[in-house]
Amino acid sequence: MTLEVPDAFSPGKTPKFQELAKVSLADTQLRRNIGKAARGIREKRAVAVEELPDWQELREAGRAIKERTLRHLDHYLLQLEESVRKAGGQVHWARDAEEANRIIAGIARDHDADEVVKVKSIATDEIKLNEHLESEGIKAHETDLAELIIQLAGEESSHILVPAIHKNRAEIREIFLRGLDVEDLSDDPKDLAEAARLYLRKKFLSAKVGVSGANFGVAETGTVCVVESEGNGRMCTTLPPVLVTLMGIEKLIPTWRDFEVYMQLLPRSSTAERMNPYTSFWTGVSEGDGPQEFHLVLLDNGRTNVLADERGRQALNCIRCSACLNACPVYERTGGHAYNSVYPGPIGAILTPQLVGIGKPGPDSLPYASSLCGACYDVCPVKINIPEVLIHLRGRVVRNQQSGDGLAGTLNPENVAMQIMAKTFADPALYERSQKLARIGQWPLARSGTIHRLPGELSGWTRTRDLKPVPEKSFREWWRERKNGEG
Amino acid sequence: MGTARETILARIRRATRDVPAAEKPEDVPVERGYLTEGADAREAVVDRFAEYVAEYKATVHRVDEKDLPRVIAEALERRGVEKLVIPAGLPGEWVPEGVETLRDGEDGSQLTNGDLDGSDGVLTGCSLGIAQTGTIVLDAGAGQGRRALTLVPDYHLCVVKEDQIVDLLPEAIAQLKGAVKDAGRAVTFISGPSATSDIELNRVEGVHGPRTLEVLISG
Numbered sequence: 055m056t057l058e059v060p061d062a063f064s065p066g067k068t069p070k071f072q073e074l075a076k077v078s079l080a081d082t083q084l085r086r087n088i089g090k091a092a093r094g095i096r097e098k099r100a101v102a103v104e105e106l107p108d109w110q111e112l113r114e115a116g117r118a119i120k121e122r123t124l125r126h127l128d129h130y131l132l133q134l135e136e137s138v139r140k141a142g143g144q145v146h147w148a149r150d151a152e153e154a155n156r157i158i159a160g161i162a163r164d165h166d167a168d169e170v171v172k173v174k175s176i177a178t179d180e181i182k183l184n185e186h187l188e189s190e191g192i193k194a195h196e197t198d199l200a201e202l203i204i205q206l207a208g209e210e211s212s213h214i215l216v217p218a219i220h221k222n223r224a225e226i227r228e229i230f231l232r233g234l235d236v237e238d239l240s241d242d243p244k245d246l247a248e249a250a251r252l253y254l255r256k257k258f259l260s261a262k263v264g265v266s267g268a269n270f271g272v273a274e275t276g277t278v279c280v281v282e283s284e285g286n287g288r289m290c291t292t293l294p295p296v297l298v299t300l301m302g303i304e305k306l307i308p309t310w311r312d313f314e315v316y317m318q319l320l321p322r323s324s325t326a327e328r329m330n331p332y333t334s335f336w337t338g339v340s341e342g343d344g345p346q347e348f349h350l351v352l353l354d355n356g357r358t359n360v361l362a363d364e365r366g367r368q369a370l371n372c373i374r375c376s377a378c379l380n381a382c383p384v385y386e387r388t389g390g391h392a393y394n395s396v397y398p399g400p401i402g403a404i405l406t407p408q409l410v411g412i413g414k415p416g417p418d419s420l421p422y423a424s425s426l427c428g429a430c431y432d433v434c435p436v437k438i439n440i441p442e443v444l445i446h447l448r449g450r451v452v453r454n455q456q457s458g459d460g461l462a463g464t465l466n467p468e469n470v471a472m473q474i475m476a477k478t479f480a481d482p483a484l485y486e487r488s489q490k491l492a493r494i495g496q497w498p499l500a501r502s503g504t505i506h507r508l509p510g511e512l513s514g515w516t517r518t519r520d521l522k523p524v525p526e527k528s529f530r531e532w533w534r535e536r537k538n539g540e541g
Numbered sequence: 542m543g544t545a546r547e548t549i550l551a552r553i554r555r556a557t558r559d560v561p562a563a564e565k566p567e568d569v570p571v572e573r574g575y576l577t578e579g580a581d582a583r584e585a586v587v588d589r590f591a592e593y594v595a596e597y598k599a600t601v602h603r604v605d606e607k608d609l610p611r612v613i614a615e616a617l618e619r620r621g622v623e624k625l626v627i628p629a630g631l632p633g634e635w636v637p638e639g640v641e642t643l644r645d646g647e648d649g650s651q652l653t654n655g656d657l658d659g660s661d662g663v664l665t666g667c668s669l670g671i672a673q674t675g676t677i678v679l680d681a682g683a684g685q686g687r688r689a690l691t692l693v694p695d696y697h698l699c700v701v702k703e704d705q706i707v708d709l710l711p712e713a714i715a716q717l718k719g720a721v722k723d724a725g726r727a728v729t730f731i732s733g734p735s736a737t738s739d740i741e742l743n744r745v746e747g748v749h750g751p752r753t754l755e756v757l758i759s760g
Contacts, residue, residue, distance in 0.1 A: 111574035122569035125560045128553045141725050147545040200739035243740040247748050259654050275722050285735035285750030292688045310718050314711035329674035333730035340727050343687035354549045362556035
């Protein structure tokens with residue numbers, strides 16, 4: 055089940071995580087599927103990581119290489135541009151989603167293509183490329199099995215890695231019977247995969263333009279890399295005569311050698327395999343091999359906002375493995391839709407609000423979608439300290455509310471309460487008077503030494519926890535009495 | 542407002558104002574404390590490669606080099622291959638008689654995608670094998686062909702020589718640098734046949750690439 059709501063990257067107000075989570079939590083099928091998937095991958099990942107004695111050294115290198123890249127991103131992007139051009143590719147720069155969409159649609163139109171084949175790419179989902187192409191009369195065929203399922207169902211992804219995790223085999227069979235023009239089909243995963251193979255093979259062999267994302271782009275050589283399992287990535291990047299790759303500017307790594315780190319970190323963290331079935335590396339255009347025209351579109355779309363926050367910047371280290379999703383107790387229960395972004399889970403909770411900017415109710419609610427348990431940080435292959443950034447962003451959200459909304463911000467009840475608290479804690483006499491007042495005020499509430507329910511605005515605090523009442527006598531009062539008694 | 546390129550570069554420079562102007566990329570320390578070379582004996586490395594490739598549901602045979610032509614012929618016959626795709630530069634003695642060969646890249650001519658789709662399989666060598674991950678590496682060199690050759694046919698028979706197998710991934714990345722940096726050739730990592738776990742996390746071998754991968758390790 056999906057809600058018809060605009061996602062976090064859409065203009066205007068979007069719902070909060072806490073509202074959407076209620077819908078997801080009520081869907082028992084979804085919870086069962088996500089729970090099973092998360093647990094399964096989590097356990098396998100631990101085994102795959104255990105096999106490498108130098109895992110921590112690899113993580114540290116993975117983090118450090120990204121830090122070096124991000125601190126000198128302009129330098130490396132210019133180097134990448136030059137390398138790709140030298141290798142026969144063309145480089146485009148896109149400030150935002152609209153510009154990227156325009157560039158990609160323009161390339162398709164130049165080749166009179168009314169359809170393109172696509173390999174799963176979150177960046178193209180972020181800019182809503184398929185919708186844009188559709189509006190220009192160009193049909194984008196998703197070729198990843200899960201992406202095909204949700205495209206045919208008209209839904210959104212619920213997991214970075216296994217986007218159709220919320221669908222069971224019977225539902226997929228129904229979707230294929232309607233969408234793939236087949237007459238008879240069982241619900242055996244093997245038969246379902248075969249049906250998709252036959253349907254998509256025709257598309258691969260006839261498409262004029264392929265569209266991909268990029269897992270990595272190498273500044274030194276201009277090499278672009280796509281990591282995948284099914285072979286649809288190889289198909290899309292090899293068979294069509296023209297290839298367009300959309301790459302976020304943070305997907306850059308400085309040298310070819312750096313693959314020795316990331317090609318160890320990514321597969322084990324992602325699918326818990328020693329290595330994923332297929333990885334393609336191409337460098338511009340190779341004569342007589344694969345597409346003879348290659349376009350690389352470099353996308354900003356808010357990434358420089360993230361870069362500008364010294365503490366939040368590390369979110370750009372992300373190599374999209376999805377280990378943090380599977381580790382997260384919140385994600386395990388709500389699934390991806392509650393995050394209302396192409397980037398769900400813990401990484402999405404720090405990436406989305408930074409990409410779209412603080413000050414929108416939907417994205418602003420994401421840093422609170424966490425118990426701060428830290429499991430995400432432990433499994434992150436590039437050591438993004440997600441809990442640290444979550445807390446930092448909560449601070450930014452609050453400060454923005456206090457300053458940004460004018461009078462409404464100043465008179466916000468939480469803000470007013472916090473201001474009074476701050477004054478009270480700063481003044482010992484005021485603090486003691488408040489304690490006395492609280493003792494009188496709490497009398498009707500404190501049953502058997504515990505407050506179970508606070509009234510009015512304060513009830514939110516006690517909805518999920520009890521409160522200790524203010525004690526009969528404070529330490530200071532006791533100390534004073536004791537001294538007076540002795541004296 | 543300038544071009545998108547100028548705007549993005551200006552945004553990046555503004556966003557990284559905290560980075561001292563004198564700092565060079567190499568000044569940001571990158572500690573490479575991980576393993577870059579394996580310590581195991583040759584035989585153990587080759588054994589591990591065979592074991593890990595087989596774990597991906599690929600069929601693996603250990604072959605004496607002089608028996609290669611016979612074993613190749615047997616494998617093709619078992620599979621029922623009649624039309625076999627042959628990349629340029631493949632050792633002539635590997636190609637058995639009695640099979641229709643579709644040769645790519647000879648006299649500058651290329652097979653069409655339709656030819657490849659209508660074939661029964663492809664026979665290639667490789668650039669490298671990686672024991673640590675059970676990976677076969679193709680770099681479009683002699684006897685491997687362009688990428689489409691090992692992608693469109695449904696059956697891939699691949700010969701890996703023992704001395705092409707390295708232990709750890711970093712050793713492979715180092716060896717491939719020339720093919721990428723100097724020659725600009727495409728590189729493909731193959732670890733088992735194509736697979737998906739998209740339906741209820743059930744693994745299904747073979748979606749778009751060759752659904753059957755057979756590997757002959759020759760020593």
